[in-house]
Amino acid sequence: MPSIQHPVLVIGGSGGVGAQAAAAIRRLHPGLPVTIAGRDLAKARAVADKLGVEALAADLSSPDLGLPSKARFSAVIVFVKDDWSHALRFAQRHGIPHLSVSSGAFEIGIEAARFIHAPQAAPIVLASQWLAGAALFPTLDYAKAFRSIDTIHVGVLLDEQDMGGQAALADYERITQSGSATLTLKDGRFAWIAGEEAKAWYHSVDGVELPATAYGPLDVLSLATATEAKNIRFDLAFDVSASRRRGEPFSTESVIAIKGVLHSGERAMRRYEVVHPQGQAPLTALGVALATERALGLAGGEALEPGLYFPDGIIDAAYCVARMKEFGATFTEIKANG
CATH class of the missing domain: 3.30.360.10 (Dihydrodipicolinate Reductase; domain 2)
Known part of the structure; x- marks a missing residue:
């Protein structure tokens, strides 16, 4: 099992489902670092303190997500609709997995277009199936x-x-x-x-x-x-x-x-x-945690290569x-x- 040095960035992790997803990740992999990020830093810190992890303020409307320039992460999970697609571009620039849970079937062209234009940049997991x-x-x-x-x-x-x-x-x-x-x-x-x-x-x-x-x-x-x-x-x-x-x-x-x-x-x-x-929250949180561990190579196989994935293509149903x-x-x- 690989050792992950940089934390998983959970944007929207101070919300009910995001907080449970971060907790599920920690339950499955206690040594995996996690960072809770959101618009309200105080709310993010409240959740992070309970989990014993770090918190940051994040702004999806900013191309750099409003994060410190030296900050590094192992994956990006987004629990809110990213109307700018900045989180996906951030993941592609850094070559790390991106996982989203908010898109309907009629919306995935935006994420697919990002992948088509940079197919070797990062693994992109479309996890907007019902409750992940x-x-x-x-x-x-x-x-x-x-x-x-x-x-x-x-x-x-x-x-x-x-x-x-x-x-x-x-x-x-x-x-x-x-x-x-x-x-x-x-x-x-x-x-x-x-x-x-x-x-x-x-x-x-x-x-x-x-x-x-x-x-x-x-x-x-x-x-x-x-x-x-x-x-x-x-x-x-x-x-x-x-x-x-x-x-x-x-x-x-x-x-x-x-x-x-x-x-x-x-x-x-x-x-x-x-x-x-x-x-619904515990199941959504678990689905996100399972996709995250798979993307990072912590279960089910090696870390994902750059590509466009559905969870059912990378996680065994049983x-x-x-x-x-x-x-x-x-x-x-x-x-x-x-």
Whole structure:
């Protein structure tokens, strides 16, 4: 395992999810240095002091991020939308991994363009899948049971009390309102849907049916590439979680349905449920931590070479699922004939 000299820079690390991600990184790799950065230095220091790490003020609107000229880092993680793309350019100038979690499927052209113009500069990990892979990796792991797949449907529930901070709310509003339509896969063809076609119903883990709508994280692109399924759709319900209906704190839910042909030759439809009793933040934090350790070569292989990556291209699905269980997620499988 390599020894990392310079800290991982966590921009937005004073927010709820960013702070948990920094803590997850430290839990997985206690010796890995971390720097918490944000616009409010006092808030960054408050989080950093709890973790025993350093804090810096950062400004995404500045080409140098407002950081000291002599500061050096091993990777850059961005938890807020970087409208200027300065953090990515910073990572490319220094030849270090860059990881982002805020882009919708309709937005990744900006990051792709940066890579195309400087393909040998740095590893770029596009980790804007739902909760940094919390639905994607279980889906990929369950998909291994199928020889061929007709349909993948992923429904997720974000509790109304679990949105997080202003940055998370801004991401949600931008992705749901700014994009003219949502990406799906229908009969093998990519299709952008909107209006009535985008409306759906989400069946919660306690059987309650809730209104939902098609949502546009990067999961559809990852799943289409990895599984060759003919139909893929991702829906989001922003409502009350089953745990809160029981009078408990909010949780986060993912309900995965896969229909196809098993390796035995049997045609089947299977439904899987993934729940974390503490909501979305722990799973997002874990996903970012796993992508970071992989990019730096701390687990799963050598440090990434310059390139453009999805997390599912660099992290083993079974490994991620095992870590999710370790961090408190529960998995339930419900079998049904197709």
